[in-house]
Amino acid sequence: MSAEATTADPAELYQLEEQVGRGSFGVVHRARVKGTKDQVAIKIVDLEADVSELEAVKSEVETMASATACPQLVRYLGCHMVSNRLWIVTEYLGGGSLGDLMTKTKRPLPEEAVRGVLGEILRGLAFLHAxxxxxxxxxxxxxLVAEDGSVKLADFGVATRLTDTTTKRRSLIGTPYWMAPEVIEQSRYDGAADVWSVGITAIELATTKPPHSALHPMKVLFVVPKAAPPTLEGEFSDQFKAFVARCVAKDASDRPPADELLRDPWIVDGDFAGSSKPLLASLVAEAAASAPPPPPPSSRSPTPSPLITPAASPHTPRTPASLSQYARSPASLPSVSASPRRPGRSRAFRQVVAPAIAAAARHAIRGGDRRRPAAAALDDLCKALERVDGALEGGRLTAAFAVALADALERHRGSLDLEGLTATNATSPPPPPRP
Structure with missing residues (x-):
């Protein structure tokens, strides 16, 4: 199924309400379909923010459009190209994410609820992997969870497709605490990497935190490949612990595929509709009762810029042809071309290199006047590497280089320490912004 952007003015179709989250590449708003009481979620992606992410946005829309037949995946409703912004419309699940739910209730999910959630996640992954x-x-x-306790897998911003000639991927993608060892090491990986993440998510939902959560995300990139597989500790059933162990086998070939895990005894013994779903619904109601009232909705939706794509029904899933055309011919959409002042940045630069340099710079600034030259030099280094990243063939720093540089900065940050720093120096204000 394809998903072409529409010319229908989204401000005429939807009333944007409050921001409810932030997904890959965009901010998510709750919205109301005008003339009805129906609610939808709208992710607004600024395509000018980083043109190098255009293919990833296109992949997200294509993944959602191809998955409308799976009830365990968030349902895609359509998209609109609004000048340099893409509005992606999906169904709205009023309970928010399970991560937010645990934050609001201040406790983990009961084992029975976790079992039902994991079963639904596995069904969604089995569909994607097929x-x-x-x-x-x-x-x-x-x-995401609905008020009735239904759960659905969402945010396909980093999803990818395996072709007949590329059966495994090698890119450094994901969130460090949930990333499989082979992903961090940039070995070839496939659906087994998602299964590892299921095991880590199981631990997260049962304890509120993933393994190694006390560590900085940068350090996790170096700990996970070398450490023993994480285990589920605590008063949980032996079957639950055995399920987690199967998911987080260190060797990817030892992890069962998602469809096989659906036949795991612990999953089979669960009753999502009769047990897990009511439990989740009660937690959603509890969280809603303790939450402050939402702000009143705005009387006006943001006015979009002129639309630039062929007309289509707002709820007919299609592939955003304008994105495909732009991928072939950047000049066809000058409004989303890369700014000469801000070259497209690779994910390796944004998620690994830049944060590592920023951490070292902050460490230097805390030392006061005597460390200001070091902080300024690190700022220059970040700008220079950003220019290199944008100028490389394909516009990418390799993730291997990024991780190596981040490791070096982390290991040598202590060399910025100077003996005899006074308390005044240590608390002096940071330098003014560099032009």
Whole structure:
């Protein structure tokens, strides 16, 4: 199934209400379909923010459009191209994410609820994997729950498709705490990487946190490949612990595929409709009762810029042809071309290199005046590497280089420490912004 952007003015169709989250590449709003009481979720993606992510946005829409037949995946309703912004419309699940639910209730999910949730996640992954697609970011924040306790896997911003000639991927994608060892090491990986994330999500939902949560995400990239597989500790059933162990086998070939895990005794013994779903519904109601009232909806939706794509029904899932055309011919959409002042940045630069340099710079600034030259030099280094990243063939720093540089910065950050720093220096304000 394809998903072409529409010319219908989304401001005429939807009343944007409050922001309810942030997904890959965009901000998510709750919205009301005008003239009805129906609610939808709208992710607004600024295509000018980083043109290098255009293919990833296109992949997200294509993944959702191809998955409308699976009830365990968030249902895609359509998209609109509004100048340099893409509005992606999906069904709205009022309970928010499971990660948010645990934050609001201040406790983990009961084992029976976790069992039902994991069964639904596995059904969604089995559907994706049968289509030769990977999710690559399974975690509690990406599992949404409705008021009635239904759960669905969401946020396909980093999903990818395996072709007949490319049966495994090698890119560094995902959230560090949930990433499989082979993904971090950039070995070839497939659906087994999603299964690892299911095991980590199981631990997260049962304890509120993933393994290694006390560590900085940068350190996790170096700990996970070398550490023993995580285990589920606590007063849980032996079957639950055995299920987690199967998911997080260190060797990817030892992990069962998603469809096989659906036949795991612990999953089979569950009753989602009769047990897990009511439990989740009660938790959603509890969280809603303790939450402050939402702000009143705005009387006006943001006015979109002129639309630039062929007309289509707002609820007919189609592939955004404008994105496909842009991928072939950047000049066809000058409004989303890369700014000369801000070259397209690769994910390796944004998620690994830039944060590592920023951490070292903050460490230097805390040392006061004597460390200001070091902070300024690190700022120059970040800008220079950003230019290199944008100028490389294909516009990408390799993830291997990014991780190596981040490791070096982390290991040598202590060399910025100077003996004899005074308390005044240590608390002096940061330098003014560099032009």
């Amino acid at each position: 289509q030769r697609r990977l999710h690559r970011d399974v975690k509690g924040k990406n599992v």
